Amino acid sequence: MATEQEILSGLAEIVNEETGLPADAVEMDKSFTDDLDIDSLSMMTIVVNAEEKFGIRIPDEDVKNLTTVRDAVSYIAQAQG
Amino acid sequence: MTATLTQSTGTEHSRVMGVGAMRPERVVTNEEVCTWIDSSDTWIRERSGIVTRRFARPEETVVDMAEPACRDALAMAGIAASQVDAVIVSTVTWYLQTPSAAAVLAERIGATPAAAFDLSAACAGFCHGVGLASDMVRSGSARHVLVVGVEKLSDFTDLRDRGTAFLFGDGAGAVVVGPSNHPGIGPTMWGSDGAQADVITQTTSWTSMRSEDGRTISGDWPALGMAGQTVFRWAVWQMAPVAQKAMDAAGIRAEDLAAFVPHQANVRIIDAMVKQLGLPDDIPVARDIEHMGNTSAASVPLAMERMLREGTAPHGGLALLIGFGAGLVYAAQVIELP
Numbered sequence: 391m392a393t394e395q396e397i398l399s400g401l402a403e404i405v406n407e408e409t410g411l412p413a414d415a416v417e418m419d420k421s422f423t424d425d426l427d428i429d430s431l432s433m434m435t436i437v438v439n440a441e442e443k444f445g446i447r448i449p450d451e452d453v454k455n456l457t458t459v460r461d462a463v464s465y466i467a468q469a470q471g
Numbered sequence: 472m473t474a475t476l477t478q479s480t481g482t483e484h485s486r487v488m489g490v491g492a493m494r495p496e497r498v499v500t501n502e503e504v505c506t507w508i509d510s511s512d513t514w515i516r517e518r519s520g521i522v523t524r525r526f527a528r529p530e531e532t533v534v535d536m537a538e539p540a541c542r543d544a545l546a547m548a549g550i551a552a553s554q555v556d557a558v559i560v561s562t563v564t565w566y567l568q569t570p571s572a573a574a575v576l577a578e579r580i581g582a583t584p585a586a587a588f589d590l591s592a593a594c595a596g597f598c599h600g601v602g603l604a605s606d607m608v609r610s611g612s613a614r615h616v617l618v619v620g621v622e623k624l625s626d627f628t629d630l631r632d633r634g635t636a637f638l639f640g641d642g643a644g645a646v647v648v649g650p651s652n653h654p655g656i657g658p659t660m661w662g663s664d665g666a667q668a669d670v671i672t673q674t675t676s677w678t679s680m681r682s683e684d685g686r687t688i689s690g691d692w693p694a695l696g697m698a699g700q701t702v703f704r705w706a707v708w709q710m711a712p713v714a715q716k717a718m719d720a721a722g723i724r725a726e727d728l729a730a731f732v733p734h735q736a737n738v739r740i741i742d743a744m745v746k747q748l749g750l751p752d753d754i755p756v757a758r759d760i761e762h763m764g765n766t767s768a769a770s771v772p773l774a775m776e777r778m779l780r781e782g783t784a785p786h787g788g789l790a791l792l793i794g795f796g797a798g799l800v801y802a803a804q805v806i807e808l809p
Contacts, residue, residue, distance in 0.1 A: 429518060431739045434700050438708055450701045 392470065397444065397463045404439045408432050418460040426459075446470060481611030485648055486655020487601070487809045488550065488615075491543025492776035493536045493643040494763065495527040504637045507630040515637045520738020524640030524764030526625040533565050533621040534576045536643040540772075541580050541617055547809060548615075548647035552581040555647075556613035559604060560589045561596025561768040563797070564623040572621075582617065593671070594734045594796025595661070596620055596768035597644065601792070602659030602804055604648035619645040620768035629674070629694035638737070639695065640764030644772025646809070654807075657721025660713050661802035667705070671697045671797035695797075706740045706795055710803075711747035714793045717803035728754050729788025729808065730778055734795055735760035735770035755783045767796065775808070784808055 392400065402416035409432060422428040428436070433456075437448050440462070446469035448456075456462045500523055501512040515521055527536060537560065545552060558577040565572040573587035592599040597620035604616035624639035648656070674696045680688040714733070718725065731754055733741055738760055745756055757774035766773060771792055778784035786808055793803035 430700050431518065431703050431737075434703050435707075435743065438704060450698070450704065453700060 392444065392467070394463055394467055397466050398459070400443055401436075401440060401459065401462060401466070404436050404443065408435050408439070416459055418458070418463065420459050421457055422459070422462075423457070440466060444470060479611030481607075481609045482650035483609070484651040484654045485605040485608040486651035486653075487806050488647045488649045489544045489546065489548030489809050490644065490646045490772055490776050490779065491540040491545070491547065492645075492773050493538075493540040494773070495525040495531065495536065495641050497526045497528070498523050499526050499640070501637065508633045508636045510633060510637060518737075518739070519638060520741075520758065520760055521637060521764050522761050525642055527623050527641040531623070532572075533560070533562050533623050533643070534572050534579060536623070536641065537572070537576050537619045537621045537645065538579050540621070540643040540645040541576065541619060544617065544645040544647050545580075548649065550615050550647055550649065555582040555585045555615050555617050557586040557604070557607060557616045558582055558619070559600045559616060560587075560619045560621065561592060561600050562589060562621050563591060563593055563596075563767060564627050565589065566626070573619075576619070585617075586613065592768075592794075592796075592800050592802070593798060594736065594765075594767045594770065595794035595798070595800045595802045597771045598659065598792050598794035598802035598804060599661060599800075601646065601648060601656065601806065602661060602802055605656040605659070608648055608650055615647055615649040617645060617647055619643065620770070620772050622767040622769050624695065624765070624767060627673075627693070627695050629696075632694065632696075634699055635695060635697055638765045640766050642763055642766045642769045642773050644769045644776060646772055656807075657717060657723065657805035659802055659804045660717045660720060661800070662713070663798050663800045665798065667701070667799045669698075670701050670705070670799060671695065703737070703740060703743075705799060706736060707743040707747055710793060710795045710801060711744050713795075713801055714744070714748055714791055714803050717793065717805055718791060721805040723789060723791075723805050725750050725754065727789055728791055728805075730755050730757065730775075730784035730790040732757040732771055732774050732778070732790050733793045735763065735774055736765050736796070768794075779808060
């Protein structure tokens with residue numbers, strides 16, 4: 391099982407691949423929409439890639455609750471637990 | 472003694488013999504869309520790839536749009552309307568419960584008494600029609616079949632809905648499917664998932680608008696509602712494997728393709744699907760959505776017609792087609808371009 395830090399860096403890699411944003415811009419308190427300028431379709435791509443990378447499932451109805459990077463990291467940590 | 476009945480036999484192979492398109496005159500820009508919804512040209516382009524779409528005239532019906540598309544398809548095929556044995560119209564925007572658009576269209580183009588019926592498979596309708604027509608030709612129930620994808624989605628769009636108002640457009644595309652001396656249409660990979668019926672759906676049913684005495688209707692005009700994110704996930708990650716299956720079933724590798732013509736739902740779906748499929752960079756991909764928006768059943772033949780006309784795909788080349796949409800339903804096949 392990955393630590394929160396490992397999940398964060400894994401997620402940052404996925405965000406970088408989808409958007410081109412530098413991985414170190416993906417910080418815990420950043421909002422996907424407001425700070426990182428990630429739209430709903432890019433968010434879905436990130437979600438699907440995160441599912442693959444972390445071996446979890448994130449249903450569509452939960453995606454809208456993932457507002458900040460911290461929300462996503464916690465969700466993934468919990469889903470793995 | 473029981474008599475033995477006769478079953479029809481057709482030709483071994485079928486192909487698409489001609490394609491035609493009709494693009495309504497009125498060009499609707501993103502600037503005009505932004506007079507209905509709070510949005511911007513940049514936002515619409517980034518989310519969808521759409522720059523313009525076409526809207527039919529208020530009085531123009533799907534039969535009016537289909538007619539010139541059929542005439543062009545017949546001309547390219549070198550087939551007279553009287554040689555057409557069946558007319559299949561795929562549409563969700565023919566506003567009569569009955570009779571079918573196909574029967575009216577068949578008469579309009581001079582194909583009477585061809586068999587004529589409508590097909591309801593939303594954005595996948597054209598590819599359903601091609602698969603069906605190919606099987607009809609090969610089984611002998613028809614020699615030449617007109618397959619039409621046509622929509623007037625401008626009448627079926629909530630122009631106040633920020634999530635869909637910019638997406639949809641009107642248009643018609645048609646092909647003639649007929650006999651061939653070599654394989655011209657690969658196996659159709661198709662299917663449905665009704666558990667996701669509410670993902671893309673008419674917002675209100677006609678009967679729910681009916682007054683108590685049953686004589687009048689009232690309420691909001693129905694439109695197409697869509698859960699965009701869910702559709703995006705399904706389209707990219709579920710439909711790319713279906714497209715791959717259509718290639719495998721046809722015995723075709725990605726590098727054999729001269730064109731990829733997916734349903735023009737959203738350029739983001741198209742780009743992500745190309746990536747998922749791992750198509751080589753030099754294979755031309757249809758992006759008619761930029762000019763036409765999402766025209767549902769009409770999008771695949773419209774895009775095909777543009778690629779052939781502009782020379783981005785060669786006559787006789789192999790094209791991978793895939794349609795997917797409300798149902799949810801889907802269909803894909805590899806064809807030889809006319």
